[in-house]
Amino acid sequence: MADDWQEAKSTEAESVAARLAAEALIIDVDGFEGPLDLLLTLSRTQKVDLRKISVRELAEQYLIFVNKASALRIELAADYLVMAAWLAYLKSRLLLPPDPTEDGPSAEDLAAHLAFQLERLAAMREAAARLMARDQKGRDFFARGLPEDVTRKRKITYGATLMDLMQAYARIRTRDDFRPFVMDRDHVYTMEQALDRLRGLIGYAGQWTDLTSWLPQGWESNPMRRRSATAAHFAAVLELTKAGQVELRQGDVFAPLMVRQREGGR
Amino acid sequence: MTEHASGDSQSLFAAPPQAEQERMIEAVLFASADPVTLSELEQRLPHGCDAAEALVTLRRRYEGRGVNLVKVGDAYAFRTAPDLGHLMHKETVETRKLSRAAIETLAIVAYHQPVTRAEIEEIRGVAVSRGTVDQLIELEWIRFGRRRMTPGRPVTFVVTEQFLDHFGLESARDLPGLKELRAAGLLDSRPVPLGLSGGDEEDEASAGQSELFED
Amino acid sequence: MTEHASGDSQSLFAAPPQAEQERMIEAVLFASADPVTLSELEQRLPHGCDAAEALVTLRRRYEGRGVNLVKVGDAYAFRTAPDLGHLMHKETVETRKLSRAAIETLAIVAYHQPVTRAEIEEIRGVAVSRGTVDQLIELEWIRFGRRRMTPGRPVTFVVTEQFLDHFGLESARDLPGLKELRAAGLLDSRPVPLGLSGGDEEDEASAGQSELFED
Numbered sequence: 001m002a003d004d005w006q007e008a009k010s011t012e013a014e015s016v017a018a019r020l021a022a023e024a025l026i027i028d029v030d031g032f033e034g035p036l037d038l039l040l041t042l043s044r045t046q047k048v049d050l051r052k053i054s055v056r057e058l059a060e061q062y063l064i065f066v067n068k069a070s071a072l073r074i075e076l077a078a079d080y081l082v083m084a085a086w087l088a089y090l091k092s093r094l095l096l097p098p099d100p101t102e103d104g105p106s107a108e109d110l111a112a113h114l115a116f117q118l119e120r121l122a123a124m125r126e127a128a129a130r131l132m133a134r135d136q137k138g139r140d141f142f143a144r145g146l147p148e149d150v151t152r153k154r155k156i157t158y159g160a161t162l163m164d165l166m167q168a169y170a171r172i173r174t175r176d177d178f179r180p181f182v183m184d185r186d187h188v189y190t191m192e193q194a195l196d197r198l199r200g201l202i203g204y205a206g207q208w209t210d211l212t213s214w215l216p217q218g219w220e221s222n223p224m225r226r227r228s229a230t231a232a233h234f235a236a237v238l239e240l241t242k243a244g245q246v247e248l249r250q251g252d253v254f255a256p257l258m259v260r261q262r263e264g265g266r
Numbered sequence: 267m268t269e270h271a272s273g274d275s276q277s278l279f280a281a282p283p284q285a286e287q288e289r290m291i292e293a294v295l296f297a298s299a300d301p302v303t304l305s306e307l308e309q310r311l312p313h314g315c316d317a318a319e320a321l322v323t324l325r326r327r328y329e330g331r332g333v334n335l336v337k338v339g340d341a342y343a344f345r346t347a348p349d350l351g352h353l354m355h356k357e358t359v360e361t362r363k364l365s366r367a368a369i370e371t372l373a374i375v376a377y378h379q380p381v382t383r384a385e386i387e388e389i390r391g392v393a394v395s396r397g398t399v400d401q402l403i404e405l406e407w408i409r410f411g412r413r414r415m416t417p418g419r420p421v422t423f424v425v426t427e428q429f430l431d432h433f434g435l436e437s438a439r440d441l442p443g444l445k446e447l448r449a450a451g452l453l454d455s456r457p458v459p460l461g462l463s464g465g466d467e468e469d470e471a472s473a474g475q476s477e478l479f480e481d
Numbered sequence: 482m483t484e485h486a487s488g489d490s491q492s493l494f495a496a497p498p499q500a501e502q503e504r505m506i507e508a509v510l511f512a513s514a515d516p517v518t519l520s521e522l523e524q525r526l527p528h529g530c531d532a533a534e535a536l537v538t539l540r541r542r543y544e545g546r547g548v549n550l551v552k553v554g555d556a557y558a559f560r561t562a563p564d565l566g567h568l569m570h571k572e573t574v575e576t577r578k579l580s581r582a583a584i585e586t587l588a589i590v591a592y593h594q595p596v597t598r599a600e601i602e603e604i605r606g607v608a609v610s611r612g613t614v615d616q617l618i619e620l621e622w623i624r625f626g627r628r629r630m631t632p633g634r635p636v637t638f639v640v641t642e643q644f645l646d647h648f649g650l651e652s653a654r655d656l657p658g659l660k661e662l663r664a665a666g667l668l669d670s671r672p673v674p675l676g677l678s679g680g681d682e683e684d685e686a687s688a689g690q691s692e693l694f695e696d
Binding site: 033034035036037039079113116117119120121123124125126127128130131132134135136137138139140141142143144147162163 | 512560566581584585603604605607619647657665
């Protein structure tokens with residue numbers, strides 16, 4: 001009994017500590033460069049060599065983090081959630097005895113690879129730090145400040161960089177990307193166009209008239225054009241209704257939209 | 267970065283030894299874009315240095331070498347020994363940017379080689395002037411390739427070793443493709459003035475390199 | 482027999498004595514802010530000079546001085562001694578602060594080169610933004626390397642001479658800690674076990690950095 005209580009107390013203390021740690025992390029969530037970075041930070045709390053890390057425990061910590069974040073209504077990017085799902089899967093597989101009939105890598109292989117990834121990332125971090133700590137040109141050592149040009153013998157060479165070359169090619173090729181875009185406009189009827197058109201037409205709408213009967217010629221059959229023209233005219237009619245020039249009526253959901261000039265409208 | 271700690275602590279007590287002062291002056295004069303005056307030198311050296319004296323020995327040390335320590339007005343600088351001036355010609359080459367027509371033509375040759383002049387014109391949408399092609403040949407960036415086995419047997423253009431060398435490429439195949447250009451942000455979305463467009467007779471028939479780069 | 486003919490006209494005049502060759506190299510290297518390659522040096526020196534040998538003695542001559550002769554890839558340059566950097570704050574150029582992503586990407590390219598974008602992403606566990614790669618290319622610290630001979634023929638990245646020059650490295654083999662990292666297997670490209678998240682595709686069977694450093 002006492003043991004149980006002791007144990008319960010210590011796990012509680014642990015989970016409190018874990019929760020506090022998770023909260024501290026969450027405050028910093030923007031500071032993480034993706035799930036692997038977060039995992040690396042979490043793994044530091046295990047205070048062991050990365051090669052001896054308990055992936056199961058790490059998965060647990062990560063899931064606590066993600067749960068905590070969702071409880072605090074912090075939106076995590078999708079890749080954090082993908083990693084959470086994968087770790088939950090890995091954790092469950094690590095708990096179960098291996099299924100000899102299953103193909104593919106074992107849970108241990110997957111865990112070992114994750115540990116390898118973390119170790120490699122940590123190693124590259126350290127390598128990056130060592131690289132940046134090196135003596136650097138223009139900061140610690142210097143090139144000739146006064147390159148000499150003694151005799152001005154002018155020989156002109158033409159130079160271009162790889163960037164110039166690629167940009168030139170990109171420029172030529174994007175020209176093609178742009179032409180279809182202009183052509184697309186053929187099938188777009190703008191609200192401004194519809195508004196202009198309707199202003200001229202509402203005078204003739206003393207009776208309730210179906211909006212679709214007002215679509216301009218050449219825009220009724222082609223589905224793409226029809227959709228665009230309908231949308232534009234609908235928006236234009238709403239605009240005119242707001243301005244008090246027309247009245248609008250619809251009998252039912254998806255029923256035809258009926259339009260009529262408003263009595264006394266300007 | 268780290269070593270200078272010792273130099274600093276020394277300067278609290280005594281000036282660095284003469285040899286060290288010489289080293290310092292050597293470095294300062296080398297890195298400075300302008301000749302450095304004596305007073306400026308003394309400001310930059312640790313307290314207690316005798317720059318004037320160190321300059322004398324340093325000057326002697328460089329006597330007869332490929333560079334000399336010279337006095338310019340009341341300032342000091344390193345200069346090439348006068349008798350070696352002829353070696354310096356190469357430093358004065360003036361580089362100019364290639365014209366837009368030339369760089370575009372070059373890019374098309376690089377990406378589509380072997381490519382005929384007609385094909386280049388199709389892709390660019392404008393005629394390629396003779397001068398442009400001549401210039402690229404003169405620069406030894408493009409050369410004539412095999413004739414195309416089509417009516418008229420037009421001559422083709424390919425890029426040269428010098429081209430690869432200049433642009434730091436191991437082969438023309440290493441040029442990034444459209445997809446990668448886009449990923450690198452090089453396919454900017456700036457529309458090109460109208461009227462330049464090259465019609466729609468795409469030249470996909472050419473068995474060139476293009477298929478390699480298309481995604 | 483006949484091969485000598487071309488050289489004969491020049492070798493009528495013997496190559497300058499060793500001391501003179503040293504002077505010339507000293508002058509050429511001093512005058513240039515950028516490293517000068519061995520082959521360029523030999524082009525500029527009179528016929529018959531052995532630049533490589535003269536460089537050895539010249540390098541020794543500058544050991545421990547305020548200015549040192551350093552090797553950068555296949556090229557040579559004079560640089561101020563790193564321990565004197567504190568005297569030069571006047572010359573210091575304020576460099577653009579690199580983001581953490583950029584620094585890590587740079588280190589990954591340096592240690593794993595040639596490396597594909599997918600591999601960089603696999604190691605960092607996040608997508609590499611185009612701005613990051615762009616910035617490193619613009620700084621001329623990385624460039625496109627050979628395409629990988631795997632499906633999709635992805636383009637690779639390698640570090641440049643300017644990178645070596647900036648970080649004072651003679652070659653990519655001299656990167657700090659490279660041996661240890663390789664011994665620990667941390668530069669191996671291990672195939673991703675199936676079912677592992679993250680890594681997109683195309684990162685199997687990479688020929689790997691090792692070939693560059695091995696030999």
